[in-house]
Amino acid sequence: MTKDIESKCLEKGVRLTEQRKLIAKTMSNSSDHPDVDELHQRVSKVDSRISIATVYRTVKLFEEAGIVEKHDFKGSKARYEQAKDEHHDHLIDVSSGEIIEFVNNDIEKLQKQVAEKLGYKLVDHRLELYGSKIKK
Amino acid sequence: MTKDIESKCLEKGVRLTEQRKLIAKTMSNSSDHPDVDELHQRVSKVDSRISIATVYRTVKLFEEAGIVEKHDFKGSKARYEQAKDEHHDHLIDVSSGEIIEFVNNDIEKLQKQVAEKLGYKLVDHRLELYGSKIKK
């Protein structure tokens, strides 16, 4: 199972302040993909003095350390989630905004092949599906 | 072959002003993926009075009419290209910023399947590969 963000900070030598611990804990306990504003609201419930600038600085710090992932889905602001052990992509419900994670190794392989055929080593990728729920 | 933007505007009943014609022509003649600033510089060479607000308004208008496509690649501002007849995705050279278009029908099919398996009808998607050139 994926370790919590606080442990990962210790591993990577990221200095832990009260604010960072709180943001880390809040993100680790979130199963959704909150944006900075939402995150700020959540941590504010515990410590109302925390500033949004700190939240911005912290998620960026965590991202650069590879501890969290940033997503810029179409038509919404940047969202963050804790980095998991296994890579996954996202399907976004265009009506509700709900985000569903999925894994598809065939697509992953094909992406690598496409890149190689074009003479490139694949270093990163972005795959997002936008869909509307099929009522059954 | 894909028609030029001006013809498409006529088809779709998009009112054509001098400024729009110039922006349309400039985009049709571009084989790359310029951002608004770049586009503004290109049209300014022909008509120096054209404002960047007009460029912003025009690309948005064209996009909403389905005549051009907007791309928000990682780490750069919004880029635009004329919509082609055949859908394609992009590989971005992480060193040079060069953008390479590609088509892969296997991936397209798999995306649709993934969405359906999750109970969704695929209405849109985004696939971007980021790679570094393999020297041979």
Place this chain on the structure above:
DNA sequence: ATAATTGCAAATGCTTTGCTTGTGA
């Protein structure tokens, strides 16, 4: 004629940053 479009500058929304005070190792 007149509804739509332009140019300009001001406003917006998200994000970053300078600076002073506070704090973790």
Place this chain on the structure above:
DNA sequence: TCACAAGCAAAGCATTTGCAATTAT
């Protein structure tokens, strides 16, 4: 202790918008 982090407000950047003047049909 003292380099680094936090809070605040100001700045930055891409993009949008209100308004008066202009233009396409």
